[in-house]
Amino acid sequence: MKDADAAVRGDRAADAVAGSERPAHAPQGSPGEVFRAFLKLGVSAFGGPIAHLGYFHDEFVTRRRWVDEAGYADLVALCQFLPGPASSQVGFALGLMRAGPLGALAAWTAFTLPSAILLILFAAGASAFDSGIGAAIVHGLKIVAVAVVAQAVFGMARSLCPDRTRATIAVAAVVAVVALAGSLGQIAAIVMGGLAGLWFCRTEAAVLPPIPMVSVSRTAGLVALGVFAVLLILLPIFAAMDPAANGAGPVALFDAFYRAGALVFGGGHVVLPLLQAFVVEPGWASDDAFLAGYGAAQAVPGPLFTFAAYLGAIASPQGHGLPGAVIGLVAISLPGLLLVVAALPFWDEFRRRVAAQAAMRGANAAVVGILGAALYDPVFVSAVRGPADFALALAGFVALVVWKAPPWTVVLACALASIAIA
Numbered sequence: 001m002k003d004a005d006a007a008v009r010g011d012r013a014a015d016a017v018a019g020s021e022r023p024a025h026a027p028q029g030s031p032g033e034v035f036r037a038f039l040k041l042g043v044s045a046f047g048g049p050i051a052h053l054g055y056f057h058d059e060f061v062t063r064r065r066w067v068d069e070a071g072y073a074d075l076v077a078l079c080q081f082l083p084g085p086a087s088s089q090v091g092f093a094l095g096l097m098r099a100g101p102l103g104a105l106a107a108w109t110a111f112t113l114p115s116a117i118l119l120i121l122f123a124a125g126a127s128a129f130d131s132g133i134g135a136a137i138v139h140g141l142k143i144v145a146v147a148v149v150a151q152a153v154f155g156m157a158r159s160l161c162p163d164r165t166r167a168t169i170a171v172a173a174v175v176a177v178v179a180l181a182g183s184l185g186q187i188a189a190i191v192m193g194g195l196a197g198l199w200f201c202r203t204e205a206a207v208l209p210p211i212p213m214v215s216v217s218r219t220a221g222l223v224a225l226g227v228f229a230v231l232l233i234l235l236p237i238f239a240a241m242d243p244a245a246n247g248a249g250p251v252a253l254f255d256a257f258y259r260a261g262a263l264v265f266g267g268g269h270v271v272l273p274l275l276q277a278f279v280v281e282p283g284w285a286s287d288d289a290f291l292a293g294y295g296a297a298q299a300v301p302g303p304l305f306t307f308a309a310y311l312g313a314i315a316s317p318q319g320h321g322l323p324g325a326v327i328g329l330v331a332i333s334l335p336g337l338l339l340v341v342a343a344l345p346f347w348d349e350f351r352r353r354v355a356a357q358a359a360m361r362g363a364n365a366a367v368v369g370i371l372g373a374a375l376y377d378p379v380f381v382s383a384v385r386g387p388a389d390f391a392l393a394l395a396g397f398v399a400l401v402v403w404k405a406p407p408w409t410v411v412l413a414c415a416l417a418s419i420a421i422a
Helices: 002-021 031-042 049-063 069-081 086-124 132-160 164-179 183-200 218-241 250-263 268-280 287-297 304-314 321-343 354-383 387-401 407-421
Strands: none
Touching (some): 049 069, 049 086, 069 086, 069 321, 086 287, 086 304, 086 321, 132 268, 132 287, 132 354, 132 407, 164 183, 164 354, 183 250, 183 354, 218 250, 250 268, 250 304, 268 304, 287 304, 287 354, 304 321, 354 387, 387 407
């Protein structure tokens, strides 16, 4: 009995040590604490998804110690693997770990709301940018989009297409997007990229550390996955039955943004071609308005997916205003958040499989090709009208890539330069 008691005490001591090194299984904080921490980042985190992950690391790993280095790296890997906005998903998971479901909601709301409000205000004042200096500013924002997307393609190509096999998959994705216009080509490219990865990108399974424990049961994960799938299947059916606004009613809006959030791998700038297919091609927004909003999204802090709030607000034919902005923002974020909840209980086992790692190598390479195709059309062809515009876009690209300038400074510089050119 004494040996057994000693063993129990030893196990408890080991658990206590492990608990000091890993996040506890139960939430340790409050939703209010999470909201305040993420609101500070929501108003100050400029620079896009990769920069956001750096801000999160400084705040929650180094300063607050909500999670350790290995645990944070694994959360990032999970959210990069899933469709949706990676930085928002990481924040959602951190809030879930810290304060449970209410903490997750607090993290997403606080990080997302500041930039969404700014873009809704930009949408409300869009009519002031139809002529004169306003039109020059809008054109400058479109040129910013060229520089920013080119930077994204350049950075992603270096990290996700480091060999001939994956570079070839990326080029094949461009061909698929060109051959099959709209969202069909993009989805086909991702599927074919995953299949090509299974065949050509197999290596030995990477050795991965265990993930931090999050109090999400397998039942809750399966329910979240079921909700995700049901919405993905049923929303297009309900949208087709909605007679409102010739197909641009609230249900159709929710369906379009939900599918964009559900099908975009890589987050951030990769959502651009999907949103263009779902919003511009049906005529809900013009190319000019689309790219102006995308440029404005570079000048605000927080996640780039809040661009959906701007698009929802301006969606025609009648313009949806604030209700449309809320629909766009919630619908584009919801699938990614549901998938985080669905994946957490199963991720540790799944990510160690050789086939899963190989498929994601191919799918990520295809994502680079999709974004490369979008860089040309609609981004470049809609923004660059002549040599002066090309020079300005090239200068913005060099400022971002070589000089590491903050995106908001490039936005300001391009807007002022566009006014001067005009």
